[in-house]
Each structure stands twice: as C-alpha cells, then as structure tokens.
Amino acid sequence: MSEDLEKICKTVLERVTPSREKREKIEALAKELEAKVASAAADFGVKAIVRLEGSVAKDTWLSEEPEIDVFMRLPTSIPRKSLGEVALKVARRAAEGARQVERFAEHPYLEAFVDDVRVNIVPCYDTKPGEWLSATDRTPYHTDYAKKRLTSQMKDEVRLLKRFMKGVGVYGAEIKVGGFSGYLCELLIISFENFANTLKAFAQHKGRMIVDIENHYRGRRDELPLLFSEPLVIVDPVDMGRNVASAVQSQKLYTFVAAARAFLEKPSLKFFYPSETKPLTTKELKARISTRGSIMLFVVFGKVEAVSDVLWGQLYKSQRSLKKLIKLNDFGLLRCAVWSNEKDLNAFILELESRYLPPVKKHLGPPMGKERECKSFLAKYACATGTVAGPYIEDGRWIVHVRRRHTDAAALLYERLKDGGRSAGIAKEIAHVLQHGFKILVNEEVEEIYEKDSEFAKFLTEFLSGKPKWLEDM
Amino acid sequence: MSEDLEKICKTVLERVTPSREKREKIEALAKELEAKVASAAADFGVKAIVRLEGSVAKDTWLSEEPEIDVFMRLPTSIPRKSLGEVALKVARRAAEGARQVERFAEHPYLEAFVDDVRVNIVPCYDTKPGEWLSATDRTPYHTDYAKKRLTSQMKDEVRLLKRFMKGVGVYGAEIKVGGFSGYLCELLIISFENFANTLKAFAQHKGRMIVDIENHYRGRRDELPLLFSEPLVIVDPVDMGRNVASAVQSQKLYTFVAAARAFLEKPSLKFFYPSETKPLTTKELKARISTRGSIMLFVVFGKVEAVSDVLWGQLYKSQRSLKKLIKLNDFGLLRCAVWSNEKDLNAFILELESRYLPPVKKHLGPPMGKERECKSFLAKYACATGTVAGPYIEDGRWIVHVRRRHTDAAALLYERLKDGGRSAGIAKEIAHVLQHGFKILVNEEVEEIYEKDSEFAKFLTEFLSGKPKWLEDM
Numbered sequence A, B: 001m002s003e004d005l006e007k008i009c010k011t012v013l014e015r016v017t018p019s020r021e022k023r024e025k026i027e028a029l030a031k032e033l034e035a036k037v038a039s040a041a042a043d044f045g046v047k048a049i050v051r052l053e054g055s056v057a058k059d060t061w062l063s064e065e066p067e068i069d070v071f072m073r074l075p076t077s078i079p080r081k082s083l084g085e086v087a088l089k090v091a092r093r094a095a096e097g098a099r100q101v102e103r104f105a106e107h108p109y110l111e112a113f114v115d116d117v118r119v120n121i122v123p124c125y126d127t128k129p130g131e132w133l134s135a136t137d138r139t140p141y142h143t144d145y146a147k148k149r150l151t152s153q154m155k156d157e158v159r160l161l162k163r164f165m166k167g168v169g170v171y172g173a174e175i176k177v178g179g180f181s182g183y184l185c186e187l188l189i190i191s192f193e194n195f196a197n198t199l200k201a202f203a204q205h206k207g208r209m210i211v212d213i214e215n216h217y218r219g220r221r222d223e224l225p226l227l228f229s230e231p232l233v234i235v236d237p238v239d240m241g242r243n244v245a246s247a248v249q250s251q252k253l254y255t256f257v258a259a260a261r262a263f264l265e266k267p268s269l270k271f272f273y274p275s276e277t278k279p280l281t282t283k284e285l286k287a288r289i290s291t292r293g294s295i296m297l298f299v300v301f302g303k304v305e306a307v308s309d310v311l312w313g314q315l316y317k318s319q320r321s322l323k324k325l326i327k328l329n330d331f332g333l334l335r336c337a338v339w340s341n342e343k344d345l346n347a348f349i350l351e352l353e354s355r356y357l358p359p360v361k362k363h364l365g366p367p368m369g370k371e372r373e374c375k376s377f378l379a380k381y382a383c384a385t386g387t388v389a390g391p392y393i394e395d396g397r398w399i400v401h402v403r404r405r406h407t408d409a410a411a412l413l414y415e416r417l418k419d420g421g422r423s424a425g426i427a428k429e430i431a432h433v434l435q436h437g438f439k440i441l442v443n444e445e446v447e448e449i450y451e452k453d454s455e456f457a458k459f460l461t462e463f464l465s466g467k468p469k470w471l472e473d474m
Helices: A003-016 A020-043 A054-058 A080-094 A139-149 A152-168 A182-192 A195-203 A221-227 A250-265 A282-292 A308-328 A371-381 A409-417 A428-435 A443-450 A454-465 B003-016 B020-043 B054-058 B080-094 B139-149 B152-167 B182-192 B195-203 B221-227 B250-265 B282-292 B308-328 B371-381 B409-417 B428-435 B443-450 B454-465
Strands: A049-053 A067-074 A099-104 A108-114 A117-125 A209-211 A232-236 A239-243 A295-301 A333-340 A346-352 A360-367 A387-394 A397-403 A439-442 B049-053 B067-074 B099-104 B108-114 B117-125 B209-211 B232-236 B239-243 B295-301 B333-340 B346-352 B360-367 B387-394 B397-403 B439-442
Touching: A003 A152, A003 A195, A020 A049, A020 A054, A020 A067, A020 A080, A020 A117, A049 A054, A049 A139, A054 A067, A054 A139, A054 A182, A067 A080, A067 A139, A080 A108, A080 A117, A117 A139, A139 A182, A152 A182, A152 A195, A152 A250, A182 A195, A182 A209, A182 A232, A195 A250, A209 A221, A250 B371, A250 B387, A282 A443, A282 A454, A295 A409, A295 A428, A295 A443, A308 A333, A308 A346, A308 A409, A308 A428, A333 A454, A333 B360, A333 B387, A333 B397, A346 A409, A346 A454, A360 A371, A360 B333, A371 A387, A371 A397, A371 B250, A387 B250, A387 B333, A397 B333, A409 A439, A439 A443, A443 A454, B003 B152, B003 B195, B020 B049, B020 B054, B020 B067, B020 B080, B020 B117, B049 B054, B049 B139, B054 B067, B054 B139, B054 B182, B067 B080, B067 B139, B080 B108, B080 B117, B117 B139, B139 B182, B152 B182, B152 B195, B152 B250, B182 B195, B182 B209, B182 B232, B195 B250, B209 B221, B282 B443, B282 B454, B295 B409, B295 B428, B295 B443, B308 B333, B308 B346, B308 B409, B308 B428, B333 B454, B346 B409, B346 B454, B360 B371, B371 B387, B371 B397, B409 B439, B439 B443, B443 B454
Parallel strands: A067 A117, A209 A232, B067 B117, B209 B232
Antiparallel strands: A049 A067, A099 A108, A108 A117, A232 A239, A295 A346, A295 A439, A333 A346, A360 A397, A387 A397, B049 B067, B099 B108, B108 B117, B232 B239, B295 B346, B295 B439, B333 B346, B360 B397, B387 B397
16 A cells, blocks of 8 residues: 555545544433333334444444434235335424425435434334345345444445445445445455455456355356446345446446546545535636536526436436437537536436537438338439428438528427426426426526526536546646 | 330430441541551551450440440560550651640550541560450450350440440449440440340349459359459450459449449330539529538649549549548538539539537546556646647547537648648649649639630539439429
C-alpha cells in the first residue's frame, strides 16, 4: 500500500469509525427500539421474532450516518398481501412520537426519525433458506453470515469502502442510485480482504467479474457466466441462485471502476469527501449555456404521487423512452438526465447538438438482392409526395431523399407528451401528471426553476461540467 | 415472351438492324480503311497483320452508331514503349484527310471520323493466347470466338441487348461509363441464348453471378468464387484467367439488374429510347433548389490536360476523396456526382442535408475494459480547452463533448482544396488545375454555369430528379 493511500485511509477511518460514546448511544437506541417493536407486536397479538439487522448489527455503519434497521420476522401463515398492513400497524405503535414516513415499494416498511437517527422498521417472513417468500427474508441470514465472517479489521475496511462509494456516488441499492448495497460491500471485503485490494480488483474489471465466495459452484464454475448475465456477479453466500449485485447499474459499476483506477493512480481524500458544488449564479448559467453551442431542453412537471423507488423507476423508464424518441427522429442527442426533488418539481433534461434538423434526409431502401422488397420500396416511394429525390441506386441498394416528419425537437416533445406520452413510452404515473400540464424550457429559459430550487441549481451546475468531481484537477 | 415484349423488340430491331444499303456502305468503308492501313504500314516498313475487328467484323453493330475498328497486329519484337509511336505514325497516314483525335490511356490508338463514321485504328501484338503483351492482344481472338458462336438470330439479340444497355445508361467499357462492353454483351447472349433470358437472369441477380461458357473450370467450379471477387464474373472464353466483366462498376451492374426487373414487369420502348431531358429553366432551377431544403455545393474548375479515360479516372478518384472528407467531418451527405464536358468545364457536385453543423459533438472514448486507452483518453481530454463537457461515462465507455473543427462545409472544401487538395486525396492532374483556381458555388449560384452549358443543364436537371428515366411514370 502506498504511503499516501495509507495516510488517507487513516484519516478517513478517524471520521467514519464510531467513537465509543456514539456507539453506546446508537446501540442503546437500537436496543430500546427492538424492545418497543417486540412489545407493540405483543400488544397486537402478532407473533414476531424481533431483531436488529443491517449495518448497526454488523458493526459496519458509518459514524456520520447511522441507520438502525429493526426487523420483525413474522409467521408464514400471514398472507403476503396482509404483511404490510400488519407490520405497519406494529411499527407505527413502536415508533409513536417520532416523525414517520411510510415506505412501500415492492416491500412495505416504516421509516422513522428518532433523536435524528433514521430507523427502519421492516417486516419479513420467518423462513428457512431457499424458502423465501418476500424480498427481505434473506436479511437475517445476511446479518448472521457477515457477523461470522467479518473480523474487526475487516469492519474498518468495509467502512472505508462504503465511504469511498458514497464519495464517488455509487453507494446505495435504492432505485434512484442503483448502486452497491451495504451487504455487497461486506461481501467484497470478505472476498478481497481489504479496501485497497477491492479497488485493485475492480480497476482491472474487463467484461465481467464473477465472485463465488462460498464456492457454491465448485467444479462447475463455467456454468456461472451462463446462469448470470450481469457484468458483476457476486453469488450470495446464503442463496446460490442469487446475484447480490444484480441491481447494480452498469453505469455505477463502471463509475466505480474508473474511480478505483484514478484513486490508485493518485490517492486523495476528495474521493471520500468531494467538495460541495457551488452552483453557478443565474448570470453565469446563462452565459455558460449560450457559449456552449448545444441546446438544452427541459421537460418540467409537478408532483408525482408515488414513493421514492416507484418514482425513480418511472422517471428512469420514461427517460429511456424519451431518449429513444429523440434518437429515432435523428436528433443528435449529446446527453440526457433526470432530476426530481421527490416533491413538487421533476425534470427531464435533454442536451442536443441542435434543436432543428434539416428538412430532408436520406432513406436507405433494400439491397438489390432482395427482389420483392425492392418492388414494394419502389411502389411506395417512386411517386410519393414526400419523396424529394430518387429512388436511385447507391452502393447496391435503393435510396430516396424524403422530407422529415419532425425538424424541431421541442415541438416533437410537445406533440408526443401533450396527451401524457403513454404511446411514447412514458410510465403511467408520470404520464398522469404530464397530461395535466408540463413545460418545455429551452436553454436559458430554465432560469425560472433554477432560481427556485438550490438542489436543482447544484445538479445542473454539475451536469454542465459533466466531469466527475475526482477528475476535476486531473 | 409476352406479346408486349415481343412487339417492342421487333420495333427496336427495325431501328438497330442495319439496312442492306447501310451495311454495304459501312463494310465498303471498312474494307477501304483496312487497305489504307495495310498500305501505310507497308510504306513505313512496318510488318503488320491488318484486320477489321469489333462490332462491324462480328456484325453486331447498331445501325444508328456504326464504329469501325481496324487493328494492326504488330511483331512482338517492337518494344512496348515504342508501340504507340509506331502505330500512330501508320494510323495517321492511313486516315489522312479525316478529322483525327489521338487517344492514349493505357493503350494508344487513333480515332478518326471518315464520312461521319467513327473509326478506331488500334495496334496490338501478334501473340498466341496466354502470351498477351498488351491490353488489346486478345481482341482478334474475341472476334474469332464471337463469329464462330453467334448465329444470325443471336446477332439480333446482341443488338437488342446493346440498345437496352445504352438506353438505361450501362453500355460502354470506357472509364466514364464503367459499363458493359460489346464483347461482354455478345458473351451474355451466347450464354443465355437471347435478350429476354439475359434480362431474366440478371433480374434474379443475388450477391454474385458467375458464368463460365467454355467450362474452363469444369470439375472445379467451386474455385471460381475464390479466384474472382467481383459481383459479376464472366470467364473469358479465350483466357480463363480473365473476368470480362471485371471493369463493370457495381453501380452499373445494379442499374442493369433494376432496369431488367422493371422492363420485364412492364415492357416499354422507353428503356431502349429514353426521352430527351428537357432542362429546367433557370427560374425553375432556382425554385427547385430553394424548395428542396437541402444544400447543393458545386466545386467548379477549368480544363484538365488529360485524355478522356485519364480525366474520368481522376475525377472519380477525387470524388471518392471529397465524399470521404465530407463524411469524416460529419456533414450529412445526401448524394454526390461529377460532371465534365471534357473541355473547359468540370464540376464536383455535393448535396448535403445542411451546409452548417452544430458547434459541439459527442466524441466516444474507449470502453472501460481498455485500461491503458482510458488513461490516455482522460489525459488528453479531461482538461483540454476543446472539451465542452465531460469526460463522463455512458454505456460503459468514456465520452466527451468537443468543439467541431469544421462547421461550414463550403469553408472546409475551400480550405482543403486551395492548395490543390493532394493531401485530401485529389488526383494529380485535377489538383494541378485546382491549385490555379476554382470556385465553390452554393445552391442557386450555380446559375452562372447552368446557363453556359446546356449539357450541364440537362445533367443537373436529371440529378435533381435523381430518378432513372424508366422509373418516371411508375
């Protein structure tokens, strides 16, 4: 390990390792909540095994951001569709007096804030391995496995890895991030021993990386690439049929790979703690956009009635559809993004080479070898009103020049979204909002939302740079 | 054969078959020239076997356009480099009094006009098959072979095929056309028996067509696709190592295929005798260009000192280079063409979607798997002044947005051609002319040459339509 790297890791560890006082406080709080959940369950006559899980249970939490996960393992006799109702009732009682947010995506749980600490009260079924009934049934087994395998030194390494991943923006399994979960970090440290080795392994990532810690596929490792299709495969030690990294978006994986390379090349604290973005002033923003030469289109709309994971799932799905729409119509898409404050403001951002396209385009017909297709092509285009020139033969195929249907990207978006955009692939809840109104802002017109939301201002400032923070003074 | 087709062929044959009077006149003229060449050779003490070759010798000429080829077979003792000099001396004497044009490309010959009939006086070596020393040594053997194989009925079919090919613009082996030679037409009729069958065979052309009339490759036909790479292979009956169709441009082959299909579908006299193009008036031209929406660029220059075949070879080569230049710089090329009156006016014509490009473009870097390439990409772009945004990661590779070097196609052409354009791939003689001056005309500015040359006007009128004549009322 280089001296630099060692020094930096030491500094980071000082910040992320909980002090004795903090540890005592959090552990006491956790115990107290466990007891409250158990007692609330008893009050309602719900037979539950209540236990602390997650990073606090495994002692891999970051001092700066503790998060307490209390699980209740419920009998499999409770039907899947009643699970949420039963669990929320118990959880609400247990967290009485605290600020509460109901979370319900694929799985129901209650988020509460107690003494400024985030607490998740989560139900699951009390099942045996392999008999999973809901998404979180594996969690207690993950806790047991990690506790058994992680030495005290390794827990520090997990903290370093988590902090690094947070710093470069790839930590978190929620849909919004699509990054690495805490359990995944623990498995990586178990597999590669420490933080530096994990970075080294990912720095060399080529095509695919497959890790099978418990050797579930002993003697048939060559089946693994066929069983799993993702570029990163970490076989779950408690469930050989599951890839713990299956939800890691390739964008996050590759960002981690690139950051690992850059960090190993030139270690720096800024990977763990990037500087806060200072948003451009409105005047700077307008100047930046106008000298840039490209065109920025913002599709801006209001509140979507959906919990975070559903919202982001629909935003990303809709973004992919918009991207396809723009590309299909030949606009030179430079980049796109999506932003949401998860409250009253959402935006799709599309950066194009140009808002307008020339009125005529070349349309390639079939190669001469395809006689039947040539015949119908000629029948369709030879005397059509939209044909500007041709048909003629070039490089062994028929060609015509035709008028484009859409030459203005903003008009195209407006036309396809004004009814909600379901036919253009906009997801349901978003389409519902668009139907009732949205705005398309072009270039500096964005100032109207830029000044309203400072988080958006930071986001757009970063988007315009495009460069990851850790690349800034390369 | 459909009734229509039969009727049309009959009409065409009436026009292309020489009448007895015309035949007598041409044959007498040929005989006379043969005698003159023989006597001139004797005068100069050149030992030559003088004989009529080509379409008149084989009786496959078109009544409308007779062309007399008189060959002198010279002893192999004359060095290759003196062949032209010796032959031209004899030919000039033989054609004394007639208008003469010296032709010298790969092979020297004299073109003369006697009684308005084109006469070619061509030297070759008196060699045995397989011992060829110059490009035309095979010709006497071709004549002998065709005379032996063509029945009187087949000669009519050759005439039909030639006339059809002239009508659809694919007849002629000269570089300007790059089409089918007369000998190739004869071989096609020998192979497919008649005109209609030849069209039927080509209408079904898929990928490749290979014909080996004399069965030179008996028992090893599967070697043929490996020995020859062209999409049309007609093994020369007098030289199994030669593809008679090797100089047929794929553009001409596919045009013939398409015309054959259209004709068989709906036979018409217009395939043989297309209507004369009526050029647009200057006013119409300007209106047409402006409503069209695309951009027409004309690179216009003066006389090139080169014989026809050399001129067209260099024009086409230079055109390919310009095409590459325009495409490499991302301009949306719709179509391009080249025009020359072979005298004082030459033009490259480029039709683009747009004259200007947006100032910024997306530049794709290496995929993340290529660690070293990623490193140099980041070193090059992360802090470069031309980088507008990024580097960032997308779809597993690094991306940057950079400023384009060229955003105006006319300026790009001017800049790359003003020194002659050798570095842009312009052929030597053309570069020599460009160096001394050229014009770039944009859209209706072309009026200045349009009004000067009626052949150019016809050409441009056809180019703007883009459609083959025979497709016009489909």
